[in-house]
Amino acid sequence: MDELGRGTSIHDGTAIAYATLSYLVANTGCTTLFVTHFPMIASLHGLYPHLIRxxxxxxxEVKDGMNNTTSPEVDESGLKNRSSQEQIKSRIIFLYKLTDGVVPSIYVLNVARLAGIPKEVIDEAQVKAFDLETSMKIQKKCGKMAHLMGNGLWQRKDVVQYISRIVEQGSKT
Structure with missing residues (x-):
């Protein structure tokens, strides 16, 4: 199966691909090559380690050097804007060897470069990918904090200290 859920939202595509692969593994026993760009699907390997690879x-990856952009800026949340950071530019050479694991995001940006996507678009995609990754990390930390607060495991001072650490760590990324 190739790119099941393509053309949908990330959440809908991930949901249908996850449910489909889970069903195939749990109920059919058929050998399936399942190709997807939804990284969460790889988590099924943990549920079915002997059945999913x-x-x-x-x-x-060949490094092309550093690209210095504008001076660092910190937004209202205390996080540095990716467009203000040094970015390592690289390109990839395919080895045509199947390797265990999940492909890193750098791979996708380089495939776009190989496909002839304009440099400006790829640079913007790299910035957006970093911003989304940072946002997801913060959401995960906030979810943990909300869970601990909801269970009464933290007091107000603990929450303030935790938020301060999140902002401080985020400003270093």
Whole structure:
């Protein structure tokens, strides 16, 4: 199956791909090659370690040097804006060897470069990918904090200290 859920939202696509692969593994016993760009699908490997193998085509990453952009800026949340950070530019050389694991995000940006997508678009995608990754990390930390607060495991001073650490760590990324 190739790209099941493509053309949908990330959440809907992930949900249908996850449910479909889970059903195939749990109920049919058929051998399936399942290709997807939804990273959460790889978590099924943990549920079915002897039945699911997460793999990608291996590659060699060649660094092209540093790209210094504008001076650092910190937004209202205390987090540095990715467009103000140094970014390592690289390209990939496909090794045509199946490798266990989940492909890193750098791979996707390089595939876009190989496909002829304009540099400006790829640079913006790299910034957006970093912003989304940072946002997801913060949401995860906030979810943990809400869970601990809801269970009465933290007092107000603990919450303030935790939030301060999140902001401080985020400003270093």
């Amino acid at each position: 997460a793999s990608y085509i291996d590659y060699l």
